[in-house]
Amino acid sequence: MVETDDLENLTPEESEALDWVISLQEEGENQTIRQKFNIWLHATEENARAWAKISRVYGGIGETKPAFEDTWRPALNKAASSMVVGQVASGRTVRRRRLYGVTALAASVAVSWFIVGSDVRLFFQADQVTGIGQLRTVSLPDGSTVTLAPRSAIAFTSDAHSRTVRLLQGEAWFDVRHSAEQPFHVVAHDLDVMDVGTKFDVQEAERETEVSVESGVVRVMSVNPPAISEDIVAGQTVAISADHLVRRGNADPTMIAGWRDGVLTVQNRTISDVVEAIRPWHRGLLILSGSRLGNRRVTGVYDLRHPQAAIKALADAYGIKITRISPWLVILSES
DSSP states (O other), X not given: OOOGGGGSSOOHHHHHHHHHHHHHHHHTTOHHHHHHHHHHHHHOHHHHXXXXXXXXXXXXXXXXXXXXXXXXXXXXXXXXXTOOOOSXXXXXXXXXXXXXXXXXXXXXXXXXXXXXXXXXXXXXXXXEEOOTTOOEEEEXXXXXXXXXXXXXXXXXXXXXXXXXXXXXEEEEEEEOOOXXXXXXXXXXXXXXXXXXXXXXXXXXXXXXXXXXXEEEEEEEEESSSSOOEEEEETTXXXXXETTSOEEEEEOOGGGTTGGGGTEEEEEEEEHHHHHHHHGGGSSSEEEEOOXXXXXXXXXXXXXXXXXXXXXXXXXXXXXXXXXXXXXTEEEEEEO
């Protein structure tokens, strides 16, 4: 859980670190941005410590997770264990420099959480990637179309026998040109969704993968236990959670993938679900403090194209406290 006390009364260096989080997320491939960040990071020990703190908090809300930890963690541990306790004043200076070096190393590792571990890694894996608040409709070589939600990524492959889209992150809506000789599959985490002539939505969320059918029929199969293989039709949904629980439901077909029009419609969903849906549209950190608040059930319609207004509407309707630490950081907590 994120402690919101960690984000209150930020120092000037910590506020700058928050700004760098956003810049690196949006322009991590820009070498000029990277160079300016490195200059700032190594300018003072306070900058390095501020970055390490903000990185820890940011990782703690589940936005990112360490990439290739087995590669960099031993080096970080080795560097930390190499620090020695000096017995004279000069030893304290050396120790301070070594501590700064380890802090900077930890900060450099944290950079990989945002850049190597997220958007850049997707850049190399994906054929199409969207940024914050960005929608994109893609025509595939077979004539099918895919609309990507913000902060989403897909990869497409095909051969004489099948067509496959891997949903690497986020959410996408599919309008498939059916072919019995070359079936169309969407693979997302534990689910393999096969088109039987349809329009449907697939969401790779933090806690579950969900399929919703707007028209036609899809066949949903699980890659891992629990084993499922079933057809779902227009207005039906099925989801598998991270702890392998299956959830089936119904939805108004006209409301499925409403994010294409910038609209989020929820009925009896958790506040965590709503916040997760708003995050890809929100420039900055949107933190939900407390599992009890996150588990509360809500119903409503929210304007995703104006995420600040959506956050306020959610808060006003359900008595949620909004704390704005900076233009880039919003914390939602119980009143």
